[in-house]
Every structure is written in C-alpha cells, then in structure tokens.
Amino acid sequence: MSTSFNTSTTAALAATTRAGTSRAGTSGARLLLAAAGLGLLAGLLWGVAARAWMRTISENPEFSWAGTLSILGVTSLAGIALALLEALRRRGVGAVRFALVIPALLMFASPGMAMLPGALLLGLALAARGPRWLSVVAAWIAQVSTVVLLYGQPAPLTPYPAYVQVGGNLALVLALGAAWRAAFLPARP
Numbered sequence: 001m002s003t004s005f006n007t008s009t010t011a012a013l014a015a016t017t018r019a020g021t022s023r024a025g026t027s028g029a030r031l032l033l034a035a036a037g038l039g040l041l042a043g044l045l046w047g048v049a050a051r052a053w054m055r056t057i058s059e060n061p062e063f064s065w066a067g068t069l070s071i072l073g074v075t076s077l078a079g080i081a082l083a084l085l086e087a088l089r090r091r092g093v094g095a096v097r098f099a100l101v102i103p104a105l106l107m108f109a110s111p112g113m114a115m116l117p118g119a120l121l122l123g124l125a126l127a128a129r130g131p132r133w134l135s136v137v138a139a140w141i142a143q144v145s146t147v148v149l150l151y152g153q154p155a156p157l158t159p160y161p162a163y164v165q166v167g168g169n170l171a172l173v174l175a176l177g178a179a180w181r182a183a184f185l186p187a188r189p
Contacts, residue, residue: 028091035087036080043079046175047072053168078104079179086182094187101183115173118146122177127184146173 051071055061081104088097108116121142125135147166 031091032084032087035083039079039081039083040076041079042083042179043076044072046079046172046179047075049175050075050172053172056168057165074107074109078107082179082182089182089185089187092187097187098183104180104183114149115146115169115176117149118142118170118173119176119180121145122173123180123182124184126177126181129184129186142173142177143170146170 051063051068055063081100081102085097085100085104088100108119119142121138125139125142128135146169
C-alpha cells in the first residue's frame with residue numbers, strides 16, 4: 001500500500017514538472033520555480049508586515065534578530081508551500097498537493113495560533129465552495145473569531161488604540177485567508 005502511494009505521488013510530481021509547456025510557453029519546472037519565487041516574496045513581505053505590527057502593539061518593542069529571522073523564515077516557507085499548492089492546483093494535480101499544507105501550518109505555531117481560525121475560515125469563504133450562505137457565514141465567523149480572540153487577551157500597554165491593534169490583525173488574517181484559499185479549491189481538470 002505504501003509503495004503504491006509513493007509511486008503514484010512520485011509519478012504525479014514527475015508528470016507535473018515535465019508536462020509539456022504552459023500557455024505562456026514555459027516548462028512545468030519553470031512554472032513551479034516561478035511560483036516558488038513569488039511565494040517566497042509574498043511570505044517574506046507578510047512576515048515583515050507581521051513583525052512590524054508586533055512591534056507596534058508590543059509593550060516592549062525590542063526584539064531579537066533570531067526571533068525576527070525565524071518569523072521571516074517560517075512565513076517564507078509558508079508562502080512557498082501555498083504558492084506551490086496553487087500552481088499544482090492550476091495544473092490539475094489532485095490530492096498530492098495537500099502535502100504542502102503541512103509546512104504552511106508551521107506559521108501558526110506559538111502566538112500565531114490566534115490567527116489560525118480566522119485564516120482557515122476566511123480561506124474557505126474565499127474559495128466559495130458550496131452554497132453562498134456558507135461562504136458568508138464562514139467569512140463572518142473568521143472575522144468575529146479574530147476579534148474575540150484578540151479582545152480575550154490582556155491588552156498591551158501601547159500608545160495605539162485598540163482599533164489599530166485589531167485592524168492590523170484583521171489585515172494580516174485577510175492576507176492569510178487569501179493565501180489559504182488555494183487549499184480549499186478543487187484541482188483544475
């Protein structure tokens with residue numbers, strides 16, 4: 001059983017990387033490399049925005065380089081994984097692509113866990129699978145859960161009002177939801 005899964009996984013990935021040319025005339029490997037590059041850039045930019053937001057709401061705005069670099073590394077890895085997931089989805093790769101969700105989940109470790117419900121529910125809502133009311137309910141729950149989780153924590157002593165803190169978190173969750181949308185969409189035939 002394990003051998004057939006590994007064989008089918010390897011065959012699907014090999015077919016993805018050598019499968020002819022795309023509409024723009026680039027090979028499959030170049031398409032995946034371009035997706036990984038864009039994902040790296042998007043993840044890095046999201047990590048920089050998240051770190052700037054953390055500095056804004058922190059009681060003690062001094063951070064270590066090790067912590068900053070680890071956040072940027074994890075968000076870059078998540079960006080690459082989610083961009084490759086989307087590229088494979090567009091190429092019609094089925095369930096094999098969901099293995100890329102695992103490294104992307106690392107960004108929700110530790111304090112990032114507060115963004116998990118909002119990001120995943122918003123990704124589901126933006127994928128618009130199922131009835132429209134389900135997407136609307138998922139989007140509302142995503143945003144409300146983000147606000148409730150933030151207000152449930154003790155407020156840091158910063159010069160910024162609560163709406164700056166909550167608004168920054170909602171903006172970060174919205175960007176994550178847009179990225180996680182790919183995990184909920186079906187493969188293109």
